[in-house]
Each structure stands twice: as C-alpha cells, then as structure tokens.
Amino acid sequence: xxxxxxxxxxxxxxxxxxxxxxxxxxxxxxxxxxxxxxxxxxxxxxxxxxxxxxxxxxxxxxxxxxxxxxxxxxxxxxxxxxxxxxxxxxxxxxxxxxxxxxxxxxxxxxxxxxxxxxxxxxxxxxxxxxxxxxxxxxxxxxxxxxxxxxxxxxxxxxxxxxxxxxxxxxxxxxxxxxxxxxxxxxxxxxxxxxxxxxxxxxxxxxxxxxxxxxxxxxxxxxxxxxxxxxxxxxxxxxxxxxxxxxxxxxxxxxxxxxxxxxxxxxxxxxxxxxxxxxxxxxxxxxxxxxxxxxxxxxxxxxxxxxxxxxxxxxxxxxxxxxxxxxxxxxxxxxxxxxxxxxxxxxxxxxxxxxxxxxxxxxxxxxxxxxxxxxxxxxxx
Amino acid sequence: xxxxxxxxxxxxxxxxxxxxxxxxxxxxxxxxxxxxxxxxxxxxxxxxxxxxxxxxxxxxxxxxxxxxxxxxxxxxxxxxxxxxxxxxxxxxxxxxxxxxxxxxxxxxxxxxxxxxxxxxxxxxxxxxxxxxxxxxxxxxxxxxxxxxxxxxxxxxxxxxxxxxxxxxxxxxxxxxxxxxxxxxxxxxxxxxxxxxxxxxxxxxxxxxxxxxxxxxxxxxxxxxxxxxxxxxxxxxxxxxxxxxxxxxxxxxxxxxxxxxxxxxxxxxxxxxxxxxxxxxxxxxxxxxxxxxxxxxxxxxxxxxxxxxxxxxxxxxxxxxxxxxxxxxxxxxxxxxxxxxxxxxxxxxxxxxxxxxxxxxxxxxxxxxxxxxxxxxxxx
Numbered sequence: 180x181x182x183x184x185x186x187x188x189x190x191x192x193x194x195x196x197x198x199x200x201x202x203x204x205x206x207x208x209x210x211x212x213x214x215x216x217x218x219x220x221x222x223x224x225x226x227x228x229x230x231x232x233x234x235x236x237x238x239x240x241x242x243x244x245x246x247x248x249x250x251x252x253x254x255x256x257x258x259x260x261x262x263x264x265x266x267x268x269x270x271x272x273x274x275x276x277x278x279x280x281x282x283x284x285x286x287x288x289x290x291x292x293x294x295x296x297x298x299x300x301x302x303x304x305x306x307x308x309x310x311x312x313x314x315x316x317x318x319x320x321x322x323x324x325x326x327x328x329x330x331x332x333x334x335x336x337x338x339x340x341x342x343x344x345x346x347x348x349x350x351x352x353x354x355x356x357x358x359x360x361x362x363x364x365x366x367x368x369x370x371x372x373x374x375x376x377x378x379x380x381x382x383x384x385x386x387x388x389x390x391x392x393x394x395x396x397x398x399x400x401x402x403x404x405x406x407x408x409x410x411x412x413x414x415x416x417x418x419x420x421x422x423x424x425x426x427x428x429x430x431x432x433x434x435x436x437x438x439x440x441x442x443x444x445x446x447x448x449x450x451x452x453x454x455x456x457x458x459x460x461x462x463x464x465x466x467x468x469x470x471x472x473x474x475x476x477x478x479x480x481x482x483x484x485x486x487x488x489x490x491x492x493x494x495x496x497x498x499x500x501x502x503x504x505x506x507x508x509x510x511x512x513x514x515x516x517x518x519x520x521x522x523x524x525x526x527x528x529x530x531x532x533x534x535x536x537x538x539x540x541x542x543x544x545x546x547x548x549x550x551x552x553x554x555x556x557x558x559x
Numbered sequence: 560x561x562x563x564x565x566x567x568x569x570x571x572x573x574x575x576x577x578x579x580x581x582x583x584x585x586x587x588x589x590x591x592x593x594x595x596x597x598x599x600x601x602x603x604x605x606x607x608x609x610x611x612x613x614x615x616x617x618x619x620x621x622x623x624x625x626x627x628x629x630x631x632x633x634x635x636x637x638x639x640x641x642x643x644x645x646x647x648x649x650x651x652x653x654x655x656x657x658x659x660x661x662x663x664x665x666x667x668x669x670x671x672x673x674x675x676x677x678x679x680x681x682x683x684x685x686x687x688x689x690x691x692x693x694x695x696x697x698x699x700x701x702x703x704x705x706x707x708x709x710x711x712x713x714x715x716x717x718x719x720x721x722x723x724x725x726x727x728x729x730x731x732x733x734x735x736x737x738x739x740x741x742x743x744x745x746x747x748x749x750x751x752x753x754x755x756x757x758x759x760x761x762x763x764x765x766x767x768x769x770x771x772x773x774x775x776x777x778x779x780x781x782x783x784x785x786x787x788x789x790x791x792x793x794x795x796x797x798x799x800x801x802x803x804x805x806x807x808x809x810x811x812x813x814x815x816x817x818x819x820x821x822x823x824x825x826x827x828x829x830x831x832x833x834x835x836x837x838x839x840x841x842x843x844x845x846x847x848x849x850x851x852x853x854x855x856x857x858x859x860x861x862x863x864x865x866x867x868x869x870x871x872x873x874x875x876x877x878x879x880x881x882x883x884x885x886x887x888x889x890x891x892x893x894x895x896x897x898x899x900x901x902x903x904x905x906x907x908x909x910x911x912x913x914x915x916x917x918x919x920x921x922x923x924x925x926x927x928x929x930x931x932x933x934x935x936x937x938x
Binding site: 241242245247283288294425426429454459461462463489 | 622624625627662666669670808812834838841842
C-alpha cells in the first residue's frame with residue numbers, strides 16, 4: 180500500500196472557529212483521517228500538510244514510526260505549533276489507515292484494550308458561583324463523576340488578588356454544596372497566573388474543599404520553575420498541553436514538574452508520540468489525562484489511546500458544537516460519565532466533506548486579547 | 560479469540576538450555592515465545608505453569624492488559640524468573656497477533672523503520688591472534704561489526720597491571736589484523752567491581768576506536784555506570800541485567816548510558832522493549848539488544864529493531880551453525896552482516912518439536928569465578 184496524496188480540509192464554523200482535518204489517501208482505496216490543532220494562524224498548518232505530503236506520497240502508510248521520522252527529521256528545525264499540528268494529524272490518519280487495513284480498531288494495534296470504558300471529566304462554567312454550582316449539578320445529574328473548572332472567577336484580572344482568591348474559594352464551596360464531597364473537581368488556571376507564589380496561595384485556600392488537581396498552575400515555558408512549584412503544591416499538578424513532543428514532556432518530568440501529564444494529541448506529535456509520552460510517564464509512576472478541546476475526530480483518537488494505556492487517568496470532554504458534530508460521520512459522547520470504547524475499523528470515524536466545503540474557511544481564528552486593568556497584556 | 564493453553568518446552572543445546580513456550584487459541588493459531596535461560600530454568604517453567612490459568616480463556620490480543628494484571632497480581636518485584644516468564648508470554652502473544660493479522664510483528668509495533676537489521680558477531684579465541692583470525696573469517700562472510708572480551712580469560716588470577724597490558728596487546732592484535740574500519744566492541748560483562756579499575760581499562764583500550772564498552776560497571780548500582788560515563792570518551796553500553804521499563808528509566812535518567820542493551824527474553828518482552836526504546840529515544844540513547852539465547856530471541860530482536868527509530872545494532876553469535884538452530888524450523892542467516900526483515904505473519908519462526916524432545920534439559924550453571932586468593936569473582 181502506498182500513500183497517493185494527503186488533503187487538508189479547512190472550514191470555519193459560525194463562531195469563527197476553524198476545523199482543520201487531514202485525509203490521507205492510498206492506492207488501496209483506504210483513506211485515513213486526522214485532526215489538526217487549530218492554533219490560530221491555521222493556513223500555516225495547511226501549508227505544512229502540503230509540505231509533508233510531498234515527502235510522504237509513495238510511502239507505505241503502515242510504516243508509521245518511519246513516516247513520523249521522515250517528517251520530523253526532515254524539518255530539521257523545531258517545527259513549532261503549526262508544523263507539529265500538521266504532523267499530529269497525519270500521524271492519526273496513518274493509524275486510521277493501518278487499523279482499516281487490518282479491520283481492527285486502532286487500540287488493538289496498541290497492545291489491546293486495558294479497560295472496558297473510559298472515564299470522562301466535564302468542563303463546567305459559570306459567571307457567578309450560583310451558575311457554576313448549577314452547571315456542576317447538571318453535569319453530575321448526567322452521570323459525570325469528575326468535573327473541571329477555573330479556580331478563579333472570569334473577571335479575576337480586574338479584581339484585587341485576595342478578593343479573587345476568596346471568590347475562587349466561594350465558587351468551590353458552592354460546587355461542593357451542589358454536588359457533595361465525592362465528586363472529583365479539578366481546576367484549570369490555564370497558564371494565566373504569572374507568579375508561582377500566587378498559585379500556591381490560591382491552591383492552599385482551595386484545599387479545604389479537596390481539589391483533584393491544579394492544571395497549568397503557572398506558565399509552561401519554564402519547566403524548572405514548574406518543578407520547584409510542584410515541590411510545594413498541596414495537590415496534584417496537571418500540565419503539558421502546551422508542550423511539544425516527548426522531549427519537552429521529558430524536560431517537565433525530569434524537573435519533577437507534574438503529577439498528571441496532559442499531552443495534546445493534535446499538537447504533541449500525534450498518537451505515536453502520545454504513546455511514547457505515556458511510556459515515559461509510566462516509568463515515573465505518572466498518569467496521563469489527555470487534553471481535548473478540539474473536535475470529535477481528536478476525541479476519538481484520544482479514546483483509542485485511553486483504551487490501550489494502563490496509566491491513563493481520565494479523558495477531558497466538553498459539549499461539541501453543531502458544526503463539529505455535522506463534520507464527521509458520528510460522534511462518541513460519554514454516557515453516565517464514561518465514554519464507551521470506540522469502534523473500528525481504524526479510528527472508526529470519517530469526515531463529512533460536504534459539511535466542510537459548505538462552510539468555507541473565512542480566515543484565521545484569534546483567541547482574543549486579555550488585558551490587565553492598566554492595559555498591559557495578560558496571559559490567556 | 561481465546562487462549563486455550565500454554566505449553567512449555569525445555570531443551571539442552573549442548574551448551575545451555577533453551578526455554579520455549581507455545582500459546583494455543585481456539586482459532587487454531589499458535590504463538591511461540593522464548594524465555595531467558597537463567598540457570599535455574601525449571602523455576603521459569605514452574606512460574607509459567609503458575610501463570611497459565613491467568614491466561615486461559617482470555618483474549619490474546621489484550622497484551623498490555625494481560626501482562627499488566629500478571630505483574631500486578633504478583634505484587635513483589637519480579638526478578639529474573641518472573642520477568643523471563645512474562646517476556647516469553649509477551650513474545651508468543653505478539654506472534655498470535657501477527658498471525659491473526661497476517662502481518663509480521665514489526666508491522667504491529669508502528670511499522671518497519673528500516674529494511675535490514677545489522678548485527679555484530681561475537682569473536683573468540685584462546686589468543687589475541689586467534690580472535691583476530693576469527694574476525695577475519697567473519698569479514699569474509701560479510702560481517703563488519705564484532706565484539707570480544709577486552710581481557711584474557713584468566714585475568715582474575717593475574718596482577719591487574721599485567722591484565723591491563725594484555726588488554727592493550729589484545730586490542731592491538733585485533734585492530735592490527737582487521738584495521739580501523741570494522742566496528743569493534745568489548746564486553747567487560749559486569750566482572751569489574753571497582754569503577755576506578757574499569758576506568759583504567761577504558762583508558763588503555765579507548766585508543767583502539769571502539770564501538771562501545773559493555774557493562775564496565777556492576778549492574779546493581781546505577782550510579783557506578785553514571786560515574787564511569789562522566790569520564791568515558793567511548794560509548795558505554797549496558798542493560799542486559801536490567802528488567803523492565805522502570806529500571807531502564809532509572810539508568811537513562813541517571814545519565815549512565817549511551818547504548819542500552821535490553822534482552823527481549825527478560826526485559827519484559829516486545830511491548831516492554833518498545834516502551835523502553837521510547838524513553839531511550841527521549842534521552843538520545845540507542846538500543847542494541849542483548850541476544851545470546853535461542854533463535855527465537857534473535858527473531859524477537861529483529862522485530863524489535865525493525866520497529867524503532869533508535870536501533871543501533873543486534874548481538875549475534877552465528878547460531879545458525881549451532882545445535883540450537885535445530886529447535887526451530889526456519890533458518891535465519893545474516894546476509895552481508897545484517898538480517899533481512901522477515902515477511903511471514905507473526906514472529907516468523909516455529910518450533911521443531913521433535914528436535915526439542917530429542918534433547919532433554921540438562922543441569923546448567925554458569926560455573927564460578929575466583930580471584931587468586933580463592934574469593935568469588937563476578938562472571
């Protein structure tokens with residue numbers, strides 16, 4: 180079997196967010212799909228897909244390790260977000276092809292399934308503590324046993340720090356009053372707090388209600404500082420979504436900067452790299468909770484990883500938008516707090532091309548700006 | 560598909576014993592594996608017998624789950640008996656998976672990364688000249704990489720400075736005969752306890768442009784290897800004495816190694832080896848699998864090597880010329896110093912039951928080494 184071409188399909192939804200998919204075609208009539216992380220300047224990723232495709236056409240798609248090295252080593256310079264996003268999607272598509280060729284779900288090519296169902300946590304939101312508690316209760320009523328939210332109110336940047344911390348504690352108290360003591364509640368500071376000591380103050384204050392983990396407690400650039408912070412953190416540190424490849428995740432592990440690794444399958448280097456990161460984590464007695472804010476295709480790719488990985492902890496999940504649901508042949512949603520195992524062959528999901536062409540690309544997606552009260556630029 | 564039985568085989572090859580196993584399934588597919596022959600081999604067979612009911616009735620495709628639950632139920636660190644048993648089972652499970660898929664095992668481990676698997680050949684002889692002659696014979700056969708002991712076999716009984724001088728003469732004779740081109744490695748075989756002495760030896764032989772020095776420190780204390788590597792200006796290879804992902808990661812995290820040498824028959828098998836290779840890759844470390852046992856070990860090593868990007872070279876001892884080659888039905892012989900990749904489904908080797916039955920196991924042990932004062936040496 181040979182790769183005949185690789186297409187990048189890009190589409191903008193009603194909110195201005197982009198869906199970027201890859202479809203790898205072969206001379207055997209089998210094709211595979213993958214999802215590109217939409218990093219913002221998404222046209223750059225489609226250029227990368229074309230660039231990699233020039234090298235991959237004519238290669239055997241089932242030689243996944245070799246094809247990965249062909250792209251990675253051929254780029255020479257660290258390729259950064261857009262290049263890795265493209266490589267990640269192509270890698271997923273090669274696993275999809277290999278699974279289809281063997282008529283097996285991808286997880287069966289990864290040493291087989293280690294679990295019967297896949298625990299999910301659900302992202303909850305609320306402007307006020309009451310709204311947040313209400314969202315928590317609704318999610319628990321749907322069967323989720325694990326939730327995640329911001330540790331601070333949405334407008335914390337405009338608040339005095341101690342007030343923001345007190346409000347964060349009040350929000351957590353409201354969640355506990357709504358759902359009880361036995362629901363796992365993780366917090367995502369989203370790499371938005373610059374000073375490590377502030378995170379420590381915040382987390383100490385939240386400890387009364389038993390946080391499950393604190394995610395991206397500080398910025399991700401400096402792995403050494405993450406390690407020093409974790410030495411003092413009173414709860415588990417979750418991080419890793421902004422790190423690239425096993426090499427950067429390894430730096431984090433070496434610095435002792437993490438309890439729960441959160442690699443992103445659409446940017447870390449794909450399923451191949453997710454596996455290697457999980458092995459390294461296993462060797463350090465660490466667990467993996469894949470980051471998952473992308474579309475339904477990325478979710479399914481993650482589910483195959485989750486099904487086959489012993490040191491998997493929990494899968495991030497969120498509400499999919501109508502355009503995302505329409506863009507694929509079928510989505511997998513959690514039931515009673517667990518995803519069912521994905522079904523093959525391959526990833527078991529395909530692209531609905533008409534949906535993407537009917538919503539053509541309208542331009543790069545921008546995360547928006549955040550500023551501090553003095554109009555200096557905040558982290559987002 | 561369900562596992563219906565696990566059968567063990569034990570055969571004497573004239574030098575030591577080989578331990579094989581077959582896992583049978585209800586779909587008529589049988590997988591073959593080999594476990595490390597550690598000396599007290601019957602304990603490995605007993606361990607496999609103990610594990611057997613944990614596998615009967617299970618789906619052989621759930622390799623991670625089957626091996627994980629076996630390790631977890633055993634709870635205590637496994638040691639050589641448990642790791643050997645698990646490794647043999649893992650290899651047989653991959654053989655089944657490959658046969659079921661109609662693909663060679665490497666195609667299920669990420670696909671092939673290379674077209675052939677280069678080997679180095681052990682070279683032996685009573686004298687340095689004889690070792691050199693052996694290398695020259697093998698060069699004529701197409702081999703281009705070799706490994707030998709840097710020290711004479713009776714070094715424990717002689718003054719250390721004489722042993723060093725003889726190491727120098729030995730390397731000089733071999734390099735003089737084969738030239739600087741062929742890759743040449745040496746194996747200290749964890750026999751030197753004092754790192755200072757190992758360093759002295761390394762300094763004497765490093766000028767002979769070695770591919771690596773193997774096991775220059777004892778394996779129990781990883782810091783010894785780390786201390787040596789800080790000083791070495793030659794590649795440090797080690798790992799055959801280590802089991803499993805965690806122990807290899809300790810070695811890698813300690814900056815103690817340039818080339819790891821997991822043995823497919825006791826490191827935990829092909830899935831564990833894949834994990835180990837991934838961690839090594841993140842440390843810029845390559846993999847040169849240890850491979851002194853049966854032909855199935857070579858086959859497992861070839862599949863592993865074919866599936867990883869950071870493979871270095873595979874150990875090989877010309878086993879197609881030895882009695883143990885009778886225990887399998889297929890004959891794998893390197894061409895121009897490298898194995899071509901197998902294309903048959905699974906591992907690509909099957910057991911010759913008649914030959915195995917005709918060579919019942921014999922007592923085997925490694926023997927004992929002693930220093931000149933009669934105290935036990937390492938070997």
